[in-house]
Amino acid sequence: MKSFVDPRVGIAVPPRITNAQAAEIVSRLRAAAGISIGADKHAFIELRVGRRLRDLGIPDFAAYMQRLSGPEGAAELASLVDCLATNTTSFFRETAHYDWLENAGAPELAAAGSGRERDFVIWSAACSLGAELWSAGMVLERLSAGPLGRLRSALHGTDVSTSVLERAKAAIFSEEELTGLPEPLRKRHLLRSKAPVGGRMLYRIEPELRRRAVFAYANLMKPETAPRIEADVAFLRNVLIYFEPEGQRRAIEGVAARLRPGGYLLLGHAEALPCPIQGLTQRGPAIYRKDG
Numbered sequence: 001m002k003s004f005v006d007p008r009v010g011i012a013v014p015p016r017i018t019n020a021q022a023a024e025i026v027s028r029l030r031a032a033a034g035i036s037i038g039a040d041k042h043a044f045i046e047l048r049v050g051r052r053l054r055d056l057g058i059p060d061f062a063a064y065m066q067r068l069s070g071p072e073g074a075a076e077l078a079s080l081v082d083c084l085a086t087n088t089t090s091f092f093r094e095t096a097h098y099d100w101l102e103n104a105g106a107p108e109l110a111a112a113g114s115g116r117e118r119d120f121v122i123w124s125a126a127c128s129l130g131a132e133l134w135s136a137g138m139v140l141e142r143l144s145a146g147p148l149g150r151l152r153s154a155l156h157g158t159d160v161s162t163s164v165l166e167r168a169k170a171a172i173f174s175e176e177e178l179t180g181l182p183e184p185l186r187k188r189h190l191l192r193s194k195a196p197v198g199g200r201m202l203y204r205i206e207p208e209l210r211r212r213a214v215f216a217y218a219n220l221m222k223p224e225t226a227p228r229i230e231a232d233v234a235f236l237r238n239v240l241i242y243f244e245p246e247g248q249r250r251a252i253e254g255v256a257a258r259l260r261p262g263g264y265l266l267l268g269h270a271e272a273l274p275c276p277i278q279g280l281t282q283r284g285p286a287i288y289r290k291d292g
């Protein structure tokens with residue numbers, strides 16, 4: 001980060017954000033991605049966006065606000081979303097959903113033809129690095145080796161953050177990022193780097209599973225950007241908490257519109273439906289079935 005030396009103390013001071021600049025950033029973020037953060041979160045915004053200033057070689061927030069308003073503004077807004085979105089994820093996070101998929105959801109949907117007459121379509125609608133999507137894909141693979149028989153699957157991961165999508169497409173994870181992934185699944189679905197990279201071993205999802213997966217940009221605030229699919233199971237987890245009630249409703253309705261009748265919507269366990277949504281019936285904790 002470019003910084004100036006405060007003559008009073010003689011040390012480098014990172015750029016500071018004013019109330020008005022923080023409020024403008026918060027407002028632009030909400031308009032672009034529905035993400036709602038308090039304008040009072042100065043330290044958070046300074047830290048996250050300050051890194052961006054450093055990368056761009058921009059000396060202060062005033063110059064950054066000009067960039068946001070200038071000809072590069074649209075592209076910069078995407079980078080701002082990258083900076084401020086929270087991307088925490090992990091394999092088999094909220095594991096009850098995967099148990100449900102394996103023992104109830106997938107058998108029911110397979111009996112109705114999914115994975116047999118047509119692809120069994122999984123959609124991770126705020127996929128971050130892809131751990132959620134790969135976890136579901138691994139469950140379907142495991143089922144394919146059992147009494148249900150071979151299930152053809154198609155895996156879709158979407159997110160508003162272009163930087164996480166790049167990483168999701170690469171499908172490469174560090175040891176820490178694999179926390180939660182059981183050993184037999186690691187053995188079955190991961191390839192290990194031949195040598196340490198940057199001092200640590202890296203792991204990549206094996207090609208067979210990768211071939212089934214497509215990662216793409218989609219903004220839950222703009223349902224028309226969603227992939228044109230009929231999903232059997234859609235994960236919409238740990239993202240609604242960042243939206244205001246109207247944004248939550250828009251996101252849920254947009255995802256539900258891309259579910260096949262009889263398909264399932266999975267929300268984060270801490271994210272109740274903000275209000276009853278027509279056409280969705282609760283079938284378990286954070287599990288909703290589309291009527292039909």
Ligand SMILES: C[S@@+](CC[C@H](N)C(=O)[O-])C[C@H]1O[C@@H](n2cnc3c(N)ncnc32)[C@H](O)[C@@H]1O
Pocket residue numbers: 032033034035085086087088089090093125126127128129132158159160161164218219220221236237238239242
């Ligand atoms: C905390 S992560 C959750 C990842 C995963 N669903 C899970 O539960 O582990 C939230 C993700 O939502 C994405 N996100 C935030 N706003 C979004 C929007 N408007 N449209 C699509 N994705 C969004 C963020 O970029 C981030 O990757």
